[in-house]
Amino acid sequence: MGKHFFEERRDQSQVKARIVQKYFDAWSNIVVGATKRFGGGKIAYIDLYAGPGRYKDGAASTPLLVIEKAIQNDRIRDSFIAYLNDMDKDKSQTLAKEIAKLPGVETLKNQPVIGNDEIGQDAEKYFSETAIIPSFTFFDPFGYKGLSLKLVNGVIKDWGCDCVFFFNYNRINAGLTNPLVKSHMDALFGEERADALRLKVSGANPAMRQEMVLEELSQALKEMGGKFVLPFRFKNENGKLTHHLVFVSKSFKGYKVMKDIMAKESSSSEQGVASFAYSPADETMPLLYGLSQPLEELEADLSTSYRGEKILFDKLFEEHSVDRPFLERHYKDVLMKLEDSGKIQVIDPKKKKRRKGTLANRLIVHFPS
Structure with a gap:
């Protein structure tokens, strides 16, 4: 999937990018003011699976959109730091070239830093043990490798730090009962919770299974320190759930801002209450919490x-x-x-x-x- 992901931009990718870009814009304006009052003033955007920067059709992907926002904002331009990583060297080199082409990129006081490290236990250890400046972290690992509770907790543990990650429901649903990827599932849910979840989903119908997996993920994140967890669902043309974008924060203010953004990006609502879901078919979908009135x-x-x-x-x-x-x-x-x-x-x-x-x-x- 990772190899072909950037070949074409889909509606779902546009929605995902807009959610991340809008939240960065709101978050950065809130946080940079507070950091300046305390004499710091630095904020960061971290993307651990950044990709090449553009889709084959030329459309900018999330990291370029975020950097463009930083360039355009006089208030945060000098405070902004970006760390963008992709373990594929070709992609990271292409990303560097695309960043260099952005109009006004030279006005950034701190030029984006680009790495090509594999995200695993070393990253978990670094973020768990290192105090980081206020940061908004996004990671889209195309599956489950590299996605873990420790990593999420590490990037949100410090003040002003929030995180959004891509949760590929289809692959994780299949991985739960696959002994070959047990270690990845245990890292994502916690070993004890993953074992309990395997028993719970056995024999459950697809709709119940979806709810169980999401509920266990939310509870695991909260136990690790993510007080507020907000998922946004994506469905395919047939209305079948494919993946989630999951927001995690310790701040109610951040949770409120992201909820407003995700509500506006939802493709359906009931009585003005958003579904917190997007379907390219724009069909009527059940609300996130199953309410009809x-x-x-x-x-x-x-x-x-x-x-x-x-x-x-x-x-x-x-x-x-x-x-x-x-x-x-x-x-x-x-x-x-x-x-x-x-x-x-x-x-x-x-x-x-x-x-x-x-x-x-x-x-x-x-x-x-």
Whole structure:
């Protein structure tokens, strides 16, 4: 797959690249301000399987798009550092040539560093033991070799560090029961969890198997330190799941930003709630969490979960929205509907006059018992 991957750009590749590029743009603007306040100011983009930079049709792949964003942004240009790696020497050399052609690349204070190392235990050890500057790491290993819990945890362990990786469901699903790649599966899920997962998926139907694999991956990442895990699904022309793009962060703010981005890149929604999935057929797909009337279910869940409580909107949103498909605007719409029907009260601790149809994050929501 790796050999032919860059021969043609598909819709899925464009969506994947846009998600990574948009997140880098948002993340870099947030993080660079904070680092400058503390006297550092350096941020990094790390791509461990960078490829040659362009598809055969001439379209730029993810690393070039990210570097172009850095060049265009006066605020981050001097702070930006890129480390791009591909174990294929020809690809890394081609990537270097493509970077050199980018308009304005000479304005970068730090020119991109390109390596061609194999990603394995040495990389795990380095990122696990070395403190790194705020970094956004992306890796797309075309399968499972080199993808491990230790590596993911290593690249997100320090402040300001987030990660997105490509999770090839089809290959990993097949690899779970293949004794020849047991070590790779154990590295990805953890040996104990991988053994339990093999038993759980035995005999399960395809849909249940997909959910089990994704759930175990999410739990494994959280146990290793990735507090927030957000998967985005890709399906083929027949609506069959092929792979995921998985975001991992320790920051709710980063999780919220990525959720907004992935929601906009989704190819279907129900009541304005995104599927967090993309299908080139643009067909109706089940929501990530299987909800058919998501806003009604959110309304009922909030009314039950917070009965008798007074809670700041910001706190409610942060604690309730994790691992659910809802965005901030969904919570505000549902709460204002409940307020209009007299089922809840919204309190302004500063007693300021509210503009109609708004719900500020500083307000307190009271769910009567």
